Amino acid sequence: MTTAPESPSVPTPVGNRNGVSGAVTSEVPLLRLRGISKNFGAVQAMQNVDLDIYDGKVTALIGDNGAGKSTLIKTISGIWAPSSGHIYWNGEEVKIHTPRDASDLGIATVYQDLALCDNLDIVQNMYLGREETRLGLLDEIKMELAANQLLKDLAVSTVKSVRQLVGSLSGGQRQSVAVARAVMRESKLVILDEPTAALGVSQTAQVIELIRTLASRGIAVLVISHNLTDVFSVADRIAVMHLGTLVSSGPLSDYDTTSAVELITTGHTARATSSKTAAKKSTTK
Numbered sequence: 103m104t105t106a107p108e109s110p111s112v113p114t115p116v117g118n119r120n121g122v123s124g125a126v127t128s129e130v131p132l133l134r135l136r137g138i139s140k141n142f143g144a145v146q147a148m149q150n151v152d153l154d155i156y157d158g159k160v161t162a163l164i165g166d167n168g169a170g171k172s173t174l175i176k177t178i179s180g181i182w183a184p185s186s187g188h189i190y191w192n193g194e195e196v197k198i199h200t201p202r203d204a205s206d207l208g209i210a211t212v213y214q215d216l217a218l219c220d221n222l223d224i225v226q227n228m229y230l231g232r233e234e235t236r237l238g239l240l241d242e243i244k245m246e247l248a249a250n251q252l253l254k255d256l257a258v259s260t261v262k263s264v265r266q267l268v269g270s271l272s273g274g275q276r277q278s279v280a281v282a283r284a285v286m287r288e289s290k291l292v293i294l295d296e297p298t299a300a301l302g303v304s305q306t307a308q309v310i311e312l313i314r315t316l317a318s319r320g321i322a323v324l325v326i327s328h329n330l331t332d333v334f335s336v337a338d339r340i341a342v343m344h345l346g347t348l349v350s351s352g353p354l355s356d357y358d359t360t361s362a363v364e365l366i367t368t369g370h371t372a373r374a375t376s377s378k379t380a381a382k383k384s385t386t387k
């Protein structure tokens with residue numbers, strides 16, 4: 103990772119939250135991106151992105167197709183190393199160059215395909231690759247009890263048995279299992295890529311409830327969504343990308359549907375009250 107000349111050399115200390123209003127004024131963000139860029143050869147997929155993500159808050163990442171949302175979450179998840187910029191975790195600069203780097207920090211990403219095995223049950227999916235053993239044998243009872251408890255903690259009530267094959271679950275239940283698997287590793291930041299895209303109304307409501315439960319347990323959630331109704335019902339904060347640039351971010355109350363749509367489609371709005379939108383350039387100093 104190289105240094106972007108325009109990036110600040112030090113993370114902003116506690117209390118300095120230039121231009122961002124709302125309940126987070128005195129907190130150090132869990133994750134702070136400064137001047138993050140990513141090129142694929144000549145293609146600049148992401149330019150000079152500044153973003154703060156907070157514990158216990160749901161941040162919705164919105165933007166049109168090709169805006170750079172996936173590139174951003176893949177950078178946070180260690181799939182792509184950034185071409186330039188700085189990443190701070192709890193105020194300390196970190197390098198996230200591999201998925202292992204990300205998971206060591208406590209970052210768990212649930213991609214759109216969920217990567218579940220339909221022919222295995224819920225317990226087997228949750229423990230895939232990190233099975234609990236006892237005296238050299240799989241400790242099925244321990245895993246089953248823990249899986250049950252976790253679903254209960256996450257208020258996932260529609261799953262009848264953790265011994266059900268994942269292939270037999272509804273879309274919302276599958277999403278819940280993928281999220282449960284992600285948070286099992288003591289995750290501090292859970293990233294969800296379009297978790298409700300393929301879901302019906304009641305399943306969407308379940309997943310939104312689950313996202314709120316994660317946040318209420320102090321986990322930071324970054325959720326990509328195209329659905330502004332979902333965004334406005336679940337998010338505490340919004341971040342908007344347009345053509346590879348993060349054009350606006352701030353508390354949900356700074357936005358309404360009209361300003362969000364304008365930001366998504368044109369990259370600017372006359373309506374947003376977010377000072378971060380107007381003052382974005384100066385806050386990177």
Ligand SMILES: Nc1ncnc2c1ncn2[C@@H]1O[C@H](COP(=O)(O)OP(=O)(O)O)[C@@H](O)[C@H]1O
Pocket residue numbers: 142145146147148165166167168169170171172173174
């Ligand atoms: N692996 C890649 N190689 C080349 N270009 C890419 C790659 N991944 C993404 N891009 C380009 O980066 C831009 C942002 O894409 P992406 O992050 O997928 O947007 P979004 O997720 O918001 O739809 C697009 O122009 C896309 O074509």
Ligand SMILES: [Mg+2]
Pocket residue numbers: 171172173
């Ligand atoms: Mg994408």
